[in-house]
Amino acid sequence: MTSSVPSELPTYDDVKDAAGRLHGLAIETPLLESPLFNDELGFRLLIKAEVLQRTGSFKFRGAYNRVSRLSPEERRRGVVGYSSGNHAQGVAAAAKLVGTPAVIIMPKDAPAMKIANTRAYGAEVVLYDRVNEDREAIGERISRERGLTLVHPFDDFHIIAGQGTGGLEIARAARARGLRLDAVLVPCGGGGLTAGLALALAEESPGTEVWAVEPAGWDDWKRSFASGKIERAGGHGSPFCDALLTPSPGVMTFAINRRLVRGALDVDDAAVMKAMALAWRHFKLVVEPGGAAALAAVLTGALPVKGKTVCAVCSGGNVEAAVFRTALERFA
């Protein structure tokens, strides 16, 4: 486990700075609500629809905030990133906008749509074996050999600040409707989105609890919060939530989240699939498994929310048709 103390952590001001940089490029995604579904649930549920973000997930925010800050020399050489697929598309799209070459290291078993889209943005895709190879080692080797700037998927100052911009939007949209948010639940892999949102919400919506939601078996955040230091996930979880399969928190994301995040919740595959079907039915949104984890936690009652006002971030929508059809078949 890396145990170095992070050199510098982003703050609320860095999130605001990222928002300025993303203005007109990232989509200000809506905060959706279904009064009918609220009545059924007995609490007020808001959905931050990041599936509608450029590239189909929140990852464009952090990626552009990072890639657009390359020096002219770095930009000439290009970037390398590793990703299960959403950061891949975010970096590829940002690199295309900025005009820099991108190499993306992706697991062989990543959803075909994610691989195809990453290539369609013009990136070179290098596939690896998620079980037997170490993506970080491959990334560092390619970075060194080819002189490319490594764009980490979560443990990076500007990535975290960029992901936080959605938090400014959540807080402002809630305020505009006169809502006080009791909790915001966030799908959590490496913790970059959670950390960014927590930075934004701590300033903009101080009474709001932020919760990290991870797939059952990938409980590295729960373990790390419990022990107070970075831990690896326990047993072997299912790979269904392909976007959230990180083995342990990042150094920077852990330093932020242990301070600002209330705790971690976990959800099983059936709850996630049901959440996908309910997002389809009530919000007309296509949500991928990992993107539906926070909604699943809200709907299974993992957190007591009766009578409260709760926001679930639906963080991505890049899902294979067969998987989506199965979710509808079982739960719609």
Place this chain on the structure above:
Amino acid sequence: MTSSVPSELPTYDDVKDAAGRLHGLAIETPLLESPLFNDELGFRLLIKAEVLQRTGSFKFRGAYNRVSRLSPEERRRGVVGYSSGNHAQGVAAAAKLVGTPAVIIMPKDAPAMKIANTRAYGAEVVLYDRVNEDREAIGERISRERGLTLVHPFDDFHIIAGQGTGGLEIARAARARGLRLDAVLVPCGGGGLTAGLALALAEESPGTEVWAVEPAGWDDWKRSFASGKIERAGGHGSPFCDALLTPSPGVMTFAINRRLVRGALDVDDAAVMKAMALAWRHFKLVVEPGGAAALAAVLTGALPVKGKTVCAVCSGGNVEAAVFRTALERFA
């Protein structure tokens, strides 16, 4: 065919007035775009995502604008409407907000989700046989017998003005991004949405062509535009686009659309199903068959749009799971 001259038609000012009334109640739905899909298409495609509107379709806009204007006495008695399902939900939701009882006459073969949601908003649902019974006659009888105000699904001053509010949003969102819209394509049944949008766009985006899109076989608008008077649809079209199965234009909607709409296009079921799958893939939206008709017309090249900037309105997302799964199975 009714041939009376409409007493008074709504104008741009009535659309603006409706927008004020809907502020904070209707959702200002996003104008979505996929740069990746644009590259593939060779033109710039914007999606007005009315599937994200309250009740899952644009119909809430007109319904609330109408129902909120009842006199105290009318409000005490209640409203009656007939609808294939989206106007039903719009009227039921508006009636609930306003605190007036609602009776909705729906075809027996309407999608189960639409019937269930209409009931969930507290409306009384009366089912009829779409082939052998006349919904207008049933509506007028119930209105007379029970003293209820009839809320027409499209041929009504305030309904048209309310539907137009989405047009103000389209024009303003395009302007904010520095876009000039060459055309806006609209799914068209009775023509209320088309008329409202055309009123808004004629003032806010004067160079933009508005096109009505109807299902093949339900070509009453094409015929009516051709002859210059209200005509019934020709042969028997498929009922796949359940939201667009009106036999002929309304008196008011025809008077507006013949003046402001460039023409009518038609699309077959396969094109609609493919558009549903592409909206799922590229925009992460759930679109129902009728709601996808305009997108289908754009994608099949029914209108030459190479190099242009075109907006397709995705007007509703209330679709059965089995239908949606089939669209994904065939085209995703």
